[in-house]
Amino acid sequence: MASYDFTWKIMMLGDAAVGKTSLTIRYISGFFLEDLKLTIGVDFYSKTTNFNEKKVKLQIWDFGGEERFRFLLHQYCKGANAAFFLYDITNRLSLDHLPDWTQIIREHAGDIPIMLIGSKVDLQEFRAVSRDEGILAAKKYNLSSFIELSSKTGQNVEKAFDVITEILFERYKPNNDEENSSTNST
Ligand code: GDP
């Protein structure tokens, strides 16, 4: 039986088709699949990594962003340690929904770190949201970090998970957090 110093639950959130499933699969398997089926409800993945000589298990919860699955959100948020909010840099509307989503996350999951992700950065010629606008949005809604990435090319994919792991590590490191509910062994 493997044992972990930390197990963290990370939620993938954002509108339909922004690339949540592609990012999850790219990170887990290293592949980009062109033809993903619509995520129905929630899919669940996990990956073990190392950080500061600690063994960390990231549980990635990929949520179907469709309106008709919203009724599942409340359950989905339970026990989450962090969230990725994805928008598509070629689709301005997908960033406009950020305030709604942050409110939902904070209502159901508490004050967890939220990282803003501008996806599909390989599609530069169709860009509709500038990098600066992404940075400003992250500041405005008090998010923990911001990155642009591409699940197609792999650019910044590892980096995004490294950043969130570092943020979580800072938050849950044992020496200054007595009530660390997320430390456990499996
Ligand atoms: P989800 O609904 O948020 O899970 O989005 P998907 O991961 O299913 O992706 C929606 C569409 O965007 C699919 O056709 C993907 O192939 C495409 N896509 C996802 N990530 C990228 C990317 O980084 N670059 C490009 N060019 N297309 C992407």
Ligand code: MG
């Ligand atoms: Mg999906």
